[in-house]
Amino acid sequence: xxxxxxxxxxxxxxxxxxxxxxxxxxxxxxxxxxxxxxxxxxxxxxxxxxxxxxxxxxxxxxxxxxxxxxxxxxxxxxxxxxxxxxxxxxxxxxxxxxxxxxxxxxxxxxxxxxxxxxxxxxxxxxxxxxxxxxxxxxxxxxxxxxxxxxxxxxxxxxxxxxxxxxxxxxxxxxxxxxxxxxxxxxxxxxxxxxxxxxxxxxxxxxxxxxxxxxxxxxxxxxxxxxxxxxxxxxxxxxxxxxxxxxxxxxxxxxxxxxxxxxxxxxxxxxxxxxxxxxxxxxxxxxxxxxxxxxxxxxxxx
Numbered sequence: 001x002x003x004x005x006x007x008x009x010x011x012x013x014x015x016x017x018x019x020x021x022x023x024x025x026x027x028x029x030x031x032x033x034x035x036x037x038x039x040x041x042x043x044x045x046x047x048x049x050x051x052x053x054x055x056x057x058x059x060x061x062x063x064x065x066x067x068x069x070x071x072x073x074x075x076x077x078x079x080x081x082x083x084x085x086x087x088x089x090x091x092x093x094x095x096x097x098x099x100x101x102x103x104x105x106x107x108x109x110x111x112x113x114x115x116x117x118x119x120x121x122x123x124x125x126x127x128x129x130x131x132x133x134x135x136x137x138x139x140x141x142x143x144x145x146x147x148x149x150x151x152x153x154x155x156x157x158x159x160x161x162x163x164x165x166x167x168x169x170x171x172x173x174x175x176x177x178x179x180x181x182x183x184x185x186x187x188x189x190x191x192x193x194x195x196x197x198x199x200x201x202x203x204x205x206x207x208x209x210x211x212x213x214x215x216x217x218x219x220x221x222x223x224x225x226x227x228x229x230x231x232x233x234x235x236x237x238x239x240x241x242x243x244x245x246x247x248x249x250x251x252x253x254x255x256x257x258x259x260x261x262x263x264x265x266x267x268x269x270x271x272x273x274x275x276x277x278x279x280x281x282x283x284x285x286x287x288x289x290x291x292x293x294x295x296x297x298x299x300x301x
Contacts, residue, residue: 025246029255032239037111037263039232041270044106046228049221050214052103055228057208058215060099062229063237064201067194076195088192091177092199098170099233100204101163108160110273113149115263116286117164119256120146121172138292145285148278179252182244189241197233260287 043055050058067073076088105114120142150161181196182189215221244252260283267273275283 023242025243026255028239028243029247029252030258032236032243033255033258033262034266035231035236035239036259037115037266038270039228039230039236040102040106041111041266042224042231043103043228044111044271046221046224047107049218050225051211052107053100053204053208054211054213054215055225056099056103057204057212058222058225059103059229059232060096060197060200060204060208061212062226063233064194064197066230066234067190067197071191071194073191073194073198076191080195084192087177087180088196089199091174091181091193092196093203094170094173094177095196095200096203098167098174099200100207101166101170105160105163105167108157109164110275110279111267111271112260112264112273112275112283113279114160114164114167115267116149116260116283117146117161118168118171119260119286119290120165121168122175122256122290124172134292138289140289141285141292142289145282145287145289148282148285175252178240179244182241189245190238193237193241256290260290 039059043052043059046055077085080088102114124139181192212225215225247255264275264280264283267275
């Protein structure tokens with residue numbers, strides 16, 4: 001039997017809950033939206049020094065360390081039931097694969113292009129779950145946008161698109177599993193997320209640790225990799241959990257239409273990746289599709 005929390009810990013937990021509850025869920029989403037691509041844009045700058053899989057390992061390792069120590073993630077495995085463990089292990093495997101293929105994609109393609117392709121999965125899922133004219137139009141817009149994007153660059157970077165579409169499928173799984181994790185509430189969801197990051201670290205270590213090894217002889221490079229991890233995984237994943245716990249999945253999916261635009265903006269500001277007119281049209285079509293689609297159970301506009 002575990003000891004009861006001490007009064008100071010109860011007071012701190014109550015204060016944290018009060019603060020998090022007073023911040024509107026949209027506020028958490030906007031913070032997540034900024035860091036969702038701000039961290040990866042810094043990762044692109046590290047690719048000159050480290051292989052993308054090495055940067056992905058540093059990102060996940062940093063997040064696992066921060067989450068593990070702050071949430072005492074090892075305790076989850078002692079009190080979780082079999083269903084919770086299966087869910088957390090599945091999310092951890094998805095996080096490892098998603099981070100790896102995402103970094104392999106942005107090493108070859110502009111951040112805005114990868115960010116647009118990322119949303120094909122959620123729109124396709126909505127169209128399957130609710131076969132309305134609105135969703136079919138949304139899917140047509142998004143597919144048209146992706147077709148335009150791939151036509152612009154496919155000949156030069158076929159592997160980049162393979163990784164980008166793989167990331168899109170994994171991002172869909174992240175949304176589905178993330179909402180199931182968040183269903184227990186913000187604090188419990190973050191605890192499960194911390195445990196999932198431990199699984200993600202174990203999963204990516206065989207392919208990523210060797211690529212990250214040069215950073216251990218360069219303190220500045222190691223610190224930069226840790227910064228990417230905090231900006232890419234710690235801040236946005238916590239904000240995602242706090243937003244998902246208070247937003248319906250349909251509403252959350254609708255807000256995701258902001259992310260492709262954020263990817264383009266950060267790509268321009270941080271990486272100087274100026275999209276062509278055709279790429280801007282493709283990204284605009286994807287954003288329109290994400291904004292237009294509706295999921296089952298969401299009120300029709």
